[in-house]
Amino acid sequence: MIELQGVQRHFQVGEQLVRALDDLTLNIGAGEYVSIMGPSGSGKSTLLNVIGLLDRPTGGRYLLDGRETTQLDDDALAAVRARHIGFIFQSFHLVPRLTAFENVELPLVLAGQAPVPRRARVDEVLAELSLGDRAHHRPDQLSGGQRQRVAIARAMVMRPTVLLADEPTGNLDHVSGAEVLVALESLNATGITLLVVTHDDEVAARSRRQVRMRDGRVVHDAPTPGAAA
Amino acid sequence: MRPGDLLHLASESLFRARLRSAMMLVATAIGVAAVVVLTSLGEGARRYVTGEFQALGTDLLIVLPGRSETTGVQPGLFAGETPRDLTLDDARALLRIPGVRRIAPLVVGSAPVSSAGLTREVPVIGTTADFYYVRNLSIGQGRFLPPGELERDMAVCVLGSKVATELFPGRAAVGGSVRIGDRRFRVIGVLGDSGRSVGFDLQELAIIPVSSAQQIYDTESLFRILVQSSDRDAIPRTRTAVIETLKARHQGEEDVTVITQDAVLATFNRIFTALTLTLAGIASISLAVAGILIMNVMLVAVSQRTAEVGLLKALGARRGQITALFLAEAILLSVAGAGAGLLLGYGANVVIGRLYPTLPVGAPGWAVALAIVIAVASGVVFGLLPARRAALLDPVVALAGRR
Numbered sequence: 259m260i261e262l263q264g265v266q267r268h269f270q271v272g273e274q275l276v277r278a279l280d281d282l283t284l285n286i287g288a289g290e291y292v293s294i295m296g297p298s299g300s301g302k303s304t305l306l307n308v309i310g311l312l313d314r315p316t317g318g319r320y321l322l323d324g325r326e327t328t329q330l331d332d333d334a335l336a337a338v339r340a341r342h343i344g345f346i347f348q349s350f351h352l353v354p355r356l357t358a359f360e361n362v363e364l365p366l367v368l369a370g371q372a373p374v375p376r377r378a379r380v381d382e383v384l385a386e387l388s389l390g391d392r393a394h395h396r397p398d399q400l401s402g403g404q405r406q407r408v409a410i411a412r413a414m415v416m417r418p419t420v421l422l423a424d425e426p427t428g429n430l431d432h433v434s435g436a437e438v439l440v441a442l443e444s445l446n447a448t449g450i451t452l453l454v455v456t457h458d459d460e461v462a463a464r465s466r467r468q469v470r471m472r473d474g475r476v477v478h479d480a481p482t483p484g485a486a487a
Numbered sequence: 488m489r490p491g492d493l494l495h496l497a498s499e500s501l502f503r504a505r506l507r508s509a510m511m512l513v514a515t516a517i518g519v520a521a522v523v524v525l526t527s528l529g530e531g532a533r534r535y536v537t538g539e540f541q542a543l544g545t546d547l548l549i550v551l552p553g554r555s556e557t558t559g560v561q562p563g564l565f566a567g568e569t570p571r572d573l574t575l576d577d578a579r580a581l582l583r584i585p586g587v588r589r590i591a592p593l594v595v596g597s598a599p600v601s602s603a604g605l606t607r608e609v610p611v612i613g614t615t616a617d618f619y620y621v622r623n624l625s626i627g628q629g630r631f632l633p634p635g636e637l638e639r640d641m642a643v644c645v646l647g648s649k650v651a652t653e654l655f656p657g658r659a660a661v662g663g664s665v666r667i668g669d670r671r672f673r674v675i676g677v678l679g680d681s682g683r684s685v686g687f688d689l690q691e692l693a694i695i696p697v698s699s700a701q702q703i704y705d706t707e708s709l710f711r712i713l714v715q716s717s718d719r720d721a722i723p724r725t726r727t728a729v730i731e732t733l734k735a736r737h738q739g740e741e742d743v744t745v746i747t748q749d750a751v752l753a754t755f756n757r758i759f760t761a762l763t764l765t766l767a768g769i770a771s772i773s774l775a776v777a778g779i780l781i782m783n784v785m786l787v788a789v790s791q792r793t794a795e796v797g798l799l800k801a802l803g804a805r806r807g808q809i810t811a812l813f814l815a816e817a818i819l820l821s822v823a824g825a826g827a828g829l830l831l832g833y834g835a836n837v838v839i840g841r842l843y844p845t846l847p848v849g850a851p852g853w854a855v856a857l858a859i860v861i862a863v864a865s866g867v868v869f870g871l872l873p874a875r876r877a878a879l880l881d882p883v884v885a886l887a888g889r890r
Contacts (some may be wrong), residue, residue, distance in 0.1 A: 312800070312883050332805070332806060333807070336803050337803065338807075339800075340802065351794060351798045355503035366804060368488055368803055371490055486715075
């Protein structure tokens with residue numbers, strides 16, 4: 259469902275040309291659980307941004323669900339993002355002045371859904387992530403693990419097909435991190451494609467397929483040993 | 488996005504940034520209040536002057552010698568076109584016109600007025616008894632000039648109240664005598680302070696019979712003739728009759744100018760309307776400044792909220808939606824500011840009304856509408872740039888907060 263063919267993402271930084279993604283080819287099928295690892299600057303985050311249509315490749319082709327995306331304009335990309343892709347960030351990126359409920363509601367608001375069905379959907383997602391009793395708390399009244407679960411709820415509320423998580427446990431302690439991973443994995447179990455960028459071998463070991471990157475290229479791509487295919 | 492949600496999101500972010508919002512609100516409010524108050528003052532002044540004129544009587548015609556009209560090639564080429572003077576005979580002729588109720592010929596000059604060693608230089612008006620009615624004067628003590636023949640030269644005078652107290656300190660002026668020029672006059676009255684007369688300070692003048700004034704100034708001619716028409720509707724007819732009569736008396740030459748009070752009123756109206764417009768313009772500048780402040784603060788807000796903008800983009804917000812969000816904030820602020828400014832302005836008007844009860848303050852409707860339109864328009868115009876800047880942010884950069 260995600261097909262990257264010879265994708266390049268080059269930046270000009272001063273005199274130097276930075277090849278954040280360099281002739282990268284990667285195919286990810288629907289419902290896969292993939293971890294992406296690699297040292298800093300290896301291009302993992304850029305890869306995630308390109309897959310999430312936040313960033314445009316400077317070369318190559320990217321097909322999402324068989325559709326060429328490189329020709330789409332900004333607003334069309336925004337529409338695809340809204341419907342197909344959920345983002346989860348290391349620093350949560352919750353809007354601090356909005357409650358958990360309002361943060362989760364935001365994608366539905368942007369999509370122009372009517373308030374009544376919207377409310378039902380938000381309640382449902384919050385309940386799935388066991389946040390029902392935290393709905394009217396603001397982010398500063400929530401623990402790190404709860405914040406990230408709110409972010410997951412927000413990513414899920416539009417029922418995307420792909421979930422992109424950039425260091426989702428990076429700011430969390432071990433227990434909260436494990437909770438967040440369990441939440442993500444249970445979503446993957448319902449058929450959602452899950453991509454996790456991480457530094458943490460333990461996190462990567464839980465995925466079913468491991469991709470390692472270095473200097474904008476894939477250097478290792480194999481099923482996790484012992485994982486059920 | 489639904490309009491209700493847009494408003495909700497915008498007002499929520501304004502509410503969270505209370506200080507920032509309050510500052511912008513105050514700036515806009517001051518601008519709007521300035522427009523309301525300044526135009527109210529201008530309008531008040533206009534209404535005050537109009538009221539004064541109307542109290543003076545709109546049934547007046549003023550006859551001046553000479554035509555106020557530019558004719559001919561160059562002055563001097565047509566020698567012999569010097570206008571004839573207005574004389575007492577002319578005045579008498581005007582009195583015979585049907586529709587003319589009263590006339591008051593005027594000779595105006597300045598002369599030293601003295602009494603028992605005290606001297607003051609004051610304007611001296613030579614006129615007749617009817618001047619009292621024509622100009623709606625009031626008398627403080629004694630009486631006004633007695634009615635009589637125009638030529639009757641009586642050595643009596645009426646003084647303004649200030650002149651009277653200064654020339655007769657501590658004693659009654661009525662019954663005393665003053666020297667005006669080289670002639671002696673008996674004081675028969677002192678004007679009250681309540682009378683109205685545009686153009687003269689009624690406290691500082693001396694009124695003597697017209698023929699006495701002609702002798703003091705050694706002239707046959709009149710400065711003006713005031714004509715009071717029998718009723719307002721008759722003014723155009725009376726005006727024509729006055730001109731015709733004088734033309735006939737001046738060998739067929741139309742060498743006088745007749746001004747109606749309405750024309751004077753219209754002129755003052757124009758002047759004060761221009762003044763009000765000027766004040767509105769000045770006040771609008773403060774509104775524009777408020778707009779620029781809004782733009783500045785919104786720009787800061789955008790840079791503080793880049794991560795949020797990045798997030799919205801990641802969640803699938805289109806450029807238009809982000810523009811709309813920030814623009815809605817600016818417009819909400821300016822509308823709220825306009826509302827607060829109207830309250831402030833009308834409040835100030837009430838206070839001014841209390842302090843200066845004679846000044847009929849009141850904001851003209853067009854100025855209030857203008858203030859609101861400018862306030863909201865500046866919200867849109869100055870909100871647009873920050874909103875566009877937010878919408879064009881690169882989501883990757885914005886999310887990383889590297890900006």
